[in-house]
Amino acid sequence: MSRFRTYSPEQAYLLPPNVQEVLGSDHLCFFVHQVVERLDLKRFTEVYGEEGGELYHPALMLKVWLYAYVLGMTSSRRLEQRIREDLAFRYLAGGAQPDYWALNEFRRRHGCGINDAFVQVLEMAQKLGLARMGTVAIDSTRVKANASLDRLDGVTEQRQERARKRRQVRRWQKACDRDDPNEGAGTGLGKAVEKLAEVEVGGQLEALPKVVKRSRTDPDSRFLRERGRRFVLGYTGEIAVSQDHFIVAARVTQNPQDAPALVPMVKQVEQNCGQAPQVVLADSGFYSNQNVAQLSRWGMDVYVPDPNLAHELNGGPPATTVGRMQPSDPHLLAMRQKLRTRAGKQRYQQRKTLVEPVFGVLKEQRNMRGFRLRGMAKVSIEWMLAALAYNLGRLYASR
Numbered sequence: 001m002s003r004f005r006t007y008s009p010e011q012a013y014l015l016p017p018n019v020q021e022v023l024g025s026d027h028l029c030f031f032v033h034q035v036v037e038r039l040d041l042k043r044f045t046e047v048y049g050e051e052g053g054e055l056y057h058p059a060l061m062l063k064v065w066l067y068a069y070v071l072g073m074t075s076s077r078r079l080e081q082r083i084r085e086d087l088a089f090r091y092l093a094g095g096a097q098p099d100y101w102a103l104n105e106f107r108r109r110h111g112c113g114i115n116d117a118f119v120q121v122l123e124m125a126q127k128l129g130l131a132r133m134g135t136v137a138i139d140s141t142r143v144k145a146n147a148s149l150d151r152l153d154g155v156t157e158q159r160q161e162r163a164r165k166r167r168q169v170r171r172w173q174k175a176c177d178r179d180d181p182n183e184g185a186g187t188g189l190g191k192a193v194e195k196l197a198e199v200e201v202g203g204q205l206e207a208l209p210k211v212v213k214r215s216r217t218d219p220d221s222r223f224l225r226e227r228g229r230r231f232v233l234g235y236t237g238e239i240a241v242s243q244d245h246f247i248v249a250a251r252v253t254q255n256p257q258d259a260p261a262l263v264p265m266v267k268q269v270e271q272n273c274g275q276a277p278q279v280v281l282a283d284s285g286f287y288s289n290q291n292v293a294q295l296s297r298w299g300m301d302v303y304v305p306d307p308n309l310a311h312e313l314n315g316g317p318p319a320t321t322v323g324r325m326q327p328s329d330p331h332l333l334a335m336r337q338k339l340r341t342r343a344g345k346q347r348y349q350q351r352k353t354l355v356e357p358v359f360g361v362l363k364e365q366r367n368m369r370g371f372r373l374r375g376m377a378k379v380s381i382e383w384m385l386a387a388l389a390y391n392l393g394r395l396y397a398s399r
Helices: 028-037 058-070 076-085 087-092 100-109 111-127 156-177 189-201 259-273 289-297 307-313 329-340 342-365 376-397
Strands: 135-144 221-226 231-242 247-253 279-281 299-304
Touching: 028 058, 028 087, 028 299, 028 376, 058 076, 058 087, 058 100, 058 111, 058 307, 076 087, 100 376, 111 259, 135 342, 221 289, 231 279, 231 342, 231 376, 247 259, 247 289, 247 376, 259 279, 259 289, 259 329, 279 342, 289 299, 289 329, 299 342, 307 329, 329 342, 342 376
Parallel strands: 135 279, 279 299
Antiparallel strands: 135 231, 221 231, 231 247
16 A cells, blocks of 8 residues: 555646635635725726726726735736736636736726725724724835836936927927918928917917936936935835824825925825824924924824934934024924923834834835836826735734
8 A cells, every 4th residue: 555645636626616625714815805895996997988898807907916916916927927827816816817918907097996995995994993093104215116227318318308399399380470371281381380289278388397317218207315325216105104004195206305295195194084193203304394383283293303303312412403593483392392201202203113114014025115117197006006905914914
């Protein structure tokens, strides 16, 4: 009698009919399936017309993408392969095998639907007593763009492009002034009249963009400064995190500085969750007298040090000035007094324990150090999809 178990890979059925017998009833894929089935997918379906061929159901596409982002998979080609080979993905896809083009097109197309799903999952978490809004920590990070550093337009190239556009507009104007625009319809003159009419919509020529060094492959990306003196070609990803580590707001900007983002992020938190936070924590990059004054008028308890005070709290010399000036703004003086107390220091130290672990998960475990897509609108979809998948993971761990 052989000591080895029977082995026959050519048998008719390698897997039992019930997938739960293989993966286990508490597997993450079943949780993703149950959550998406409870969502209202109207924002996904309403963008499609009645004409055209058959499409993969939005629920199918959303499930496989969410499960992929929870696992740190952001490539549509890699996802196509896993749907063919991985049992959990095959279950979520219902046996269908969408190709990478269909998967990527779904991700690029449904920004509004993903935003709506993000809010619905937050509402679901709040009904379970999660995503509590007592304290919110706000922070930002740099995310690398899908852009080549070898294909950049410097100041000289952009000035030449501006000059070319001006010459083109002057040629259209001269062509229109020289002859009767009604003559030569369908010719070069007629086209010049049409072009000039498009340019002069609103009664004035469109303002040319500010001259900055930009990428040809992703013109929306910017050179943004990271810690120290290092610069990265990418975007600024911003999140607000609740006291139980749920992302309650997320967005992507081109902001080289954080101060302009504090008030808009607090507004987005209130819009997503239906209520404003009681306590707002942020680092010194978000400080401005106007920000503190605005949030204080809204009744929020703000803990945001100015740069000099942050240096003091990290072991530096006492902050007695603002630059070379003595501090006089009452909000600045009150903030320094509050953060120098023991209770204020303890409250501000919570910021690191709330928001920074979330960035660690997104960038190290979920591969969000760089975007796959290009353009502000598309990378915003990626960032929101990653935030939605993160909240699903938190919901699964807290169930």
